[in-house]
Amino acid sequence: MHETGTLITPRGVFPNRRVEWEHGIITSIEEVSASDTPEQPRYLLPGVADLHNHGGAGASFPSDPLPACRSAALHHRAHGTSTLLASTVSLPEELLLPQLELLAQLVHEGAMVGIHAEGPFVNTLRCGAQDPAAIIPGDPALFSRMIDAAQGTLRSVTLAPETAHLGELLELCAEHGIIASFGHTDADFPTTITAVRTAAELGVQVTATHLFNAMPPIHHRNPGAAAALLRAAGEDLAVVELVADGVHLDDHTVEFVLSTIGAGRTSFVSDAMGAAGQADGHYILGRLAVTVQDGVARLSTNDGTLGAIAGGTSHVFDQVRRHITAGLDPQAVITAATTGHRLLGLTDRGDLQVGMRADIISTSWTDTRVYYGGELQV
Structure with missing residues (x-):
């Protein structure tokens, strides 16, 4: 062909x-x-990578049964994502561990390449669309049980730099080859940069969970976690996730990050939830109700107003098309959309060269x- x-x-x-x-x-x-x-x-274009994805085609990785989760994974594959991590959310242990076991089955059958656990060791002050009742301080014993439940498929975990027992959690990441993705945090600059450098000393790959979202905005007298993670990326100690969909981040913010730290230190992610590829309406993310209106997912509330952004509704290729057609450097955009392959050590994809997998987007x-x-x- x-x-x-x-x-x-x-x-x-x-x-x-x-x-x-x-x-x-x-x-x-x-x-x-x-x-x-x-x-x-x-x-x-080469097939893209998505290291932060909660579902699509009406299905949710954190809570749905195997067939629905399989459909969500194949939905994103059909939209150009050749490397996918299925993301969970903060859940009680009795719900989280069985879901990790279920998602591991899909990894073993080849529907996705691994799992990303977004929580539960994050900060309730910056919970975003995470259930605050399910967020707990860092618990190395529980993290070990999560790793066991995932049967070797847990590839990334979102941690708040200020969570308890961070050193022990990072040691487990080092032992099992798990990316430490810092986010959902209220940490200051020194706490965050120290966490990144501790991880680097242990040989742990570091990313930033959807940079700027679920963390304090940068202030000139209080730069916070976002500035620390940009600094770490500039020192080649971290890669920052960008949900470059025009909802989570303004397009000028995406351009600013790409031009400041370089596309190779950024990774476009969808943060998609079940509404990706679907019409506006009502959905569930973990245990929380979500309303999608004009393609934007937000938490539902009892008074009918809409709360925090609750994941995305785009595919990573949608973000590629958005930014290339708007005039951003195509090489930089596709680099950011394929960084995830490199982070996971997948050298057979993420480019178009003789001998590589024929994961191709023709558009x-x-x-x-x-x-x-x-x-x-x-």
Whole structure:
């Protein structure tokens, strides 16, 4: 099989290329004449990564049964996500551990590559769409049980830098190869940067959970966690997640981060919940009711008003299309959308090169075809 168009990759933009593949592996990439390319401009991108995703297609990873979670994973795959972590939320142990076991089954069958546990060791002051009743101080014994329940598939955990027993939690991350993602925090700059450097000394990969969201805004006299995490990324000690959907972050904020610390130190994520790919309406995230209105998910309240942003409704490819068509540097955008592959050590994807997996997004921006392992996704 083959596709022809302009390649957009982390290595650069290459017009007039024909990509061929067999048995799911790219076998050749050749330059062709402009007359051999489609009349309508077409772009070929590598499949993207999403390390923070709570569901889609009406299904929720933190609470739904196996078939529904499988459908959510395959929904995002069909929209260009070739590397996916399924995210849980803060839940009581009796609900969290069985759900980790369930999601591990989907990892073993290949529907996703791992699990991200968003909580429960975060700060209730910055709970966002997390259930404050389920948030608890850092508990290394519980974290060990979470790791066991996930059967080797827990790849990332969101921790507040100020949570109890952080050192012991980070030691478990180091032992099991788990990313420490700092977020849902009220920590100040010194506490946060110390946590990052402690993790780095232990050899733990660090990310920032949806930078700027669920943490204090940067103030010139109190820079807080957000500034510390940007500083850490600038020192190449961390990668920051950006929910670059125009809802969680203004587009100028996304441009600012990319131009300040570099696309390779950022990772676009969807933070998607069950409403991704669905109509406006009422949904559940963990144990909390969510209302989606005009594509924006917010917590429902008893008085009918809408509360905090409760996850996203986009796919990572939607964010790529948004920013490239708005004029951001295509190479920087696709770099940010594929950083997650590198963070997980997946060297067979995230670019378009001979010998790599044929995870390819072929798009005119209005018409898109997605190939996963060379197979057209529908």
